[in-house]
Amino acid sequence: MHIVTAEEMRRLDRITIERLGIPAVALMENAGRAIAEEIIALCRRRGVGRAPLPARAARDGGAPHSAGAWAAGAAHEEAAAPGAGAAWNTAAGRALRGGNPSGGALAGAPKLHISGDAALMAEHAEDEHWLVLVGKGNNGGDGLVAARYLREAGIAVSLLYAVPPESLTGEAALQRDAAAAMGLPAAVHGGGSPGFAGYSGVLDALLGTGAAGAPRGAYAELIAAVNGSGKPVVSADIPSGLNADTGETHEPCIQASLTVCLAFLKRGLLQYPGSGAAGRIVVRSIGIPAGLAREEGLSAYWLTPAVLEGVLGVDVSRRRVPDGHKGTYGHVLVAAGSLRMSGAGLIAARASLRAGCGLATWAVPGKLLPLLVGAAPELMLADAGGQADGTWNAEAAEEVLNLAEKKDVLAVGPGIGRFQEDKEWLKRIWEGAECPLVVDADALNILAECDYRSWKSRREPVILTPHPGEMARLAGVSTMEIQRDRIGLALSYARERGVILVLKGAHTVIASPDGRIFVNTTGHPGMATGGAGDCLTGIIAGLLAQGLEGVQAAAFGVYLHGLAGEKAALLRDDPASVIASDIIEAL
Numbered sequence: 238m239h240i241v242t243a244e245e246m247r248r249l250d251r252i253t254i255e256r257l258g259i260p261a262v263a264l265m266e267n268a269g270r271a272i273a274e275e276i277i278a279l280c281r282r283r284g285v286g287r288a289p290l291p292a293r294a295a296r297d298g299g300a301p302h303s304a305g306a307w308a309a310g311a312a313h314e315e316a317a318a319p320g321a322g323a324a325w326n327t328a329a330g331r332a333l334r335g336g337n338p339s340g341g342a343l344a345g346a347p348k349l350h351i352s353g354d355a356a357l358m359a360e361h362a363e364d365e366h367w368l369v370l371v372g373k374g375n376n377g378g379d380g381l382v383a384a385r386y387l388r389e390a391g392i393a394v395s396l397l398y399a400v401p402p403e404s405l406t407g408e409a410a411l412q413r414d415a416a417a418a419m420g421l422p423a424a425v426h427g428g429g430s431p432g433f434a435g436y437s438g439v440l441d442a443l444l445g446t447g448a449a450g451a452p453r454g455a456y457a458e459l460i461a462a463v464n465g466s467g468k469p470v471v472s473a474d475i476p477s478g479l480n481a482d483t484g485e486t487h488e489p490c491i492q493a494s495l496t497v498c499l500a501f502l503k504r505g506l507l508q509y510p511g512s513g514a515a516g517r518i519v520v521r522s523i524g525i526p527a528g529l530a531r532e533e534g535l536s537a538y539w540l541t542p543a544v545l546e547g548v549l550g551v552d553v554s555r556r557r558v559p560d561g562h563k564g565t566y567g568h569v570l571v572a573a574g575s576l577r578m579s580g581a582g583l584i585a586a587r588a589s590l591r592a593g594c595g596l597a598t599w600a601v602p603g604k605l606l607p608l609l610v611g612a613a614p615e616l617m618l619a620d621a622g623g624q625a626d627g628t629w630n631a632e633a634a635e636e637v638l639n640l641a642e643k644k645d646v647l648a649v650g651p652g653i654g655r656f657q658e659d660k661e662w663l664k665r666i667w668e669g670a671e672c673p674l675v676v677d678a679d680a681l682n683i684l685a686e687c688d689y690r691s692w693k694s695r696r697e698p699v700i701l702t703p704h705p706g707e708m709a710r711l712a713g714v715s716t717m718e719i720q721r722d723r724i725g726l727a728l729s730y731a732r733e734r735g736v737i738l739v740l741k742g743a744h745t746v747i748a749s750p751d752g753r754i755f756v757n758t759t760g761h762p763g764m765a766t767g768g769a770g771d772c773l774t775g776i777i778a779g780l781l782a783q784g785l786e787g788v789q790a791a792a793f794g795v796y797l798h799g800l801a802g803e804k805a806a807l808l809r810d811d812p813a814s815v816i817a818s819d820i821i822e823a824l
């Protein structure tokens with residue numbers, strides 16, 4: 238699934254309207270309807286568990302007075318069990334059969350199946366009253382359309398305009414008039430905090446992708462008031478107050494239970510804190526062809542198995558050829574670990590094996606070798622030289638390069654610490670290793686102190702896997718600055734430096750020098766534990782050894798790592814108990 242910036246979204250809107258001739262008001266109609274359907278679905282889920290209300294037709298004495306009343310009864314069962322004939326099992330169905338014998342199933346008579354627009358039918362509608370907060374732009378227009386559909390479903394709605402309705406223009410003004418003509422009750426925010434007591438939910442249609450900066454004036458007042466109301470909030474497109482591109486939340490920003498995102502996922506919804514403010518996200522089609530994004534050359538994606546397969550060409554089933562042998566799946570060399578942090582190397586090397594490589598060799602300063610014998614029987618150990626105290630030195634680079642000669646990938650960094658002439662060590666490895674290179678942990682801190690653009694350029698790809706702190710050092714900015722716009726920053730760094738960048742942390746971003754971006758959402762906060770990153774390094778190396786290309790291995794590795802973290806958490810009562818070894822074992 239593509240993810241877009243606000244600017245890209247406007248471009249796709251424009252093309253749909255101008256090139257395809259689909260009127261803007263039709264898109265808005267689809268948007269509002271989709272939002273209403275999601276609110277109705279939410280009400281339906283809320284209704285489950287409540288004592289079932291008698292269907293309206295039955296309460297009305299067996300015969301439906303109006304199509305509307307009858308439809309509400311029928312919707313009850315259709316929603317629970319969609320499919321032809323489901324309505325006949327409802328109380329309403331039974332009532333109709335009782336009141337109108339010709340509607341019953343007569344032996345031999347053809348059965349007439351008629352169903353309504355189930356997604357727009359609300360059971361327990363009488364229990365609901367939604368307040369729709371309407372902004373000045375098209376986001377407000379979406380809210381007005383949604384209000385009409387909710388009303389049609391029998392749900393009470395009230396409109397609260399942030400600004401005088403006369404100031405709405407274009408399609409939004411059209412919707413304002415339609416809502417007024419339909420008799421929807423409306424008020425204009427008059428300052429202070431509106432009362433929320435009578436409402437069962439709030440639709441936030443204040444600000445969308447046209448918002449600039451922090452919400453001002455009435456918008457800010459309304460957002461702050463809603464957040465304090467304790468009412469469930471559904472946001473139209475994005476939570477108002479969110480930067481749609483970066484995921485930054487302004488002060489104030491709506492805290493939604495559900496965001497109905499329109500047409501394409503907005504970048505800001507996939508990055509924290511925006512992801513947190515959005516709640517559950519549903520992306521709904523509104524008539525803008527999904528293929529337009531590809532045709533327009535947009536190349537940022539939410540990482541899913543479909544994207545891994547369809548966009549990146551990864552075989553997610555990780556099939557092995559029946560006559561394969563260990564040589565078929567490549568040989569990883571991990572240069573990692575030192576006396577105080579040998580575990581980091583062990584984790585990375587073990588993870589590479591679990592990722593499916595045929596062989597893994599772990600190179601450490603020779604002094605450590607006797608201590609590591611048997612630590613992981615599947616691993617081969619190699620002497621990388623180094624100091625008498627078990628630390629690395631510049632000369633060890635030659636040993637690593639010798640060892641790397643017959644390997645398919647080299648991963649460096651976890652647990653190596655800092656040492657004298659470590660920049661020289663890394664430069665030699667960078668320039669000399671003729672296989673793909675994964676650079677992590679302290680090797681990234683070393684790299685941050687080098688002008689590596691002046692180094693001899695490499696033919697094989699380099700994958701950098703920084704966490705936000707390491708990324709800050711690489712980019713020479715603060716960690717806060719990194720987290721402010723992770724996607725934008727990862728993209729520009731990868732492009733400028735010609736590296737594949739894996740910016741770790743919740744919703745890891747994978748950026749490729751050709752401008753492709755993938756945002757991963759597997760994983761969970763239980764993975765914030767020492768060694769989890771070393772494990773990722775090993776997984777990516779293990780995939781590279783099996784012949785995956787740089788971006789394929791980086792993206793699939795991140796995806797699998799998160800999935801393994803999720804599986805590991807399921808094996809424990811509390812995800813907080815997950816440790817890096819659990820992630821390896823869950824691969």
Ligand SMILES: NC(=O)C1=CN([C@@H]2O[C@H](COP(=O)(O)OP(=O)(O)OC[C@H]3O[C@@H](n4cnc5c(N)ncnc54)[C@H](O)[C@@H]3O)[C@@H](O)[C@H]2O)[C@@H](O)CC1
Pocket residue numbers: 250261264265268372373374375376377378379443444445446447448449450451452453454456473474475499523
């Ligand atoms: N064809 C389209 O363009 C479509 C747009 N759609 C909706 O339209 C939205 C974008 O609409 P717009 O571009 O009109 O923008 P918005 O609806 O986000 O509103 C922008 C308006 O809000 C005001 N504003 C901006 N920043 C503010 C701030 N910080 N504080 C207070 N007021 C502020 C300005 O008056 C500005 O005109 C999307 O998010 C989506 O909901 C949908 O209707 C589908 C079709």
Ligand SMILES: Nc1ncnc2c1ncn2[C@@H]1O[C@H](COP(=O)(O)OP(=O)(O)O)[C@@H](O)[C@H]1O
Pocket residue numbers: 678703704741742743744745759760761762763764765766767768769770771772773798
């Ligand atoms: N809240 C989170 N949600 C998802 N993944 C997380 C979260 N916190 C950490 N992770 C993942 O765990 C790993 C931690 O890596 P890192 O910080 O380098 O740890 P270490 O250096 O101890 O190995 C990264 O892959 C990161 O994306």
Ligand SMILES: [K+]
Pocket residue numbers: 376441442443444445472473474475476477
């Ligand atoms: K909104």
